[in-house]
Amino acid sequence: MRQLLLVSAIAATLLLSGCSLGKKGTRPDANVGDTSAVTAGAADSDAVSSSAGMVGGGEDAEGPTGALLSRRIIYFDYDSAEIRADSQEVVTAHARYLANNPATRVRLEGHADERGSREYNIGLGERRAQAVRRVLMLQGVGEAQLSTVSYGEERPAVAGSDEDAYAQNRRVEIIYLR
Numbered sequence: 575m576r577q578l579l580l581v582s583a584i585a586a587t588l589l590l591s592g593c594s595l596g597k598k599g600t601r602p603d604a605n606v607g608d609t610s611a612v613t614a615g616a617a618d619s620d621a622v623s624s625s626a627g628m629v630g631g632g633e634d635a636e637g638p639t640g641a642l643l644s645r646r647i648i649y650f651d652y653d654s655a656e657i658r659a660d661s662q663e664v665v666t667a668h669a670r671y672l673a674n675n676p677a678t679r680v681r682l683e684g685h686a687d688e689r690g691s692r693e694y695n696i697g698l699g700e701r702r703a704q705a706v707r708r709v710l711m712l713q714g715v716g717e718a719q720l721s722t723v724s725y726g727e728e729r730p731a732v733a734g735s736d737e738d739a740y741a742q743n744r745r746v747e748i749i750y751l752r
Contacts, residue, residue: 637680637750642667646748647731648706649741652687655701657709665706668748669713676716682706683747684724685731687740692726699724706746 637646646668648661657665672678684699703722710720732742 637748638671640667643671646750648702648746648748650702650744650746652740652744653690653698655698655705657705665709666713669710669715672710672716672719673714676719679719679721679751681749681751682720682722683729683749684722684726685729685743685745685747686726687743688727688730688735689740690727692728695726696724697726699726702744702746706748 637643642664645664648657648665650656651658668680672680682703684701684703686695686698686702688695690698700722703724707720707722711717727743730739730743731745732739
């Protein structure tokens with residue numbers, strides 16, 4: 575099963591790396607990561623879900639509180655799926671909480687700014703969600719606790735076409751589920 579996922583990830587990576595220049599002449603991502611993805615359901619056909627799958631029918635829960643745990647958005651640099659140093663502590667806090675609460679599940683929602691093609695941004699959002707997922711799993715979170723989805727540029731946090739808006743739209747949101 576892992577070999578099949580690895581082959582799928584490599585194939586998806588090759589497809590994404592072969593994409594042409596996106597909107598406004600932006601360059602493809604240099605940080606190609608794990609993109610083991612399948613198309614999500616018809617209700618949200620522009621999203622991509624990981625092999626862990628979408629959590630069907632799960633409502634958003636309030637989740638844990640605390641200085642770091644109340645922060646549930648991980649921001650990324652332009653055209654990058656590498657978790658920034660200023661977010662490492664937040665991801666680690668969520669990993670500790672989830673590892674100590676194995677019945678708790680989260681959905682990692684990857685997003686991108688509007689630069690780049692729609693297809694490229696779906697892939698970039700997925701790589702960002704997978705990057706957070708890998709760090710959580712390396713710190714003891716169970717695979718069954720995590721699901722990922724990419725919305726690409728389709729669900730911006732902030733409207734606008736300037737660097738401030740772009741910076742807020744390049745993110746992964748950690749959504750606690752009931």
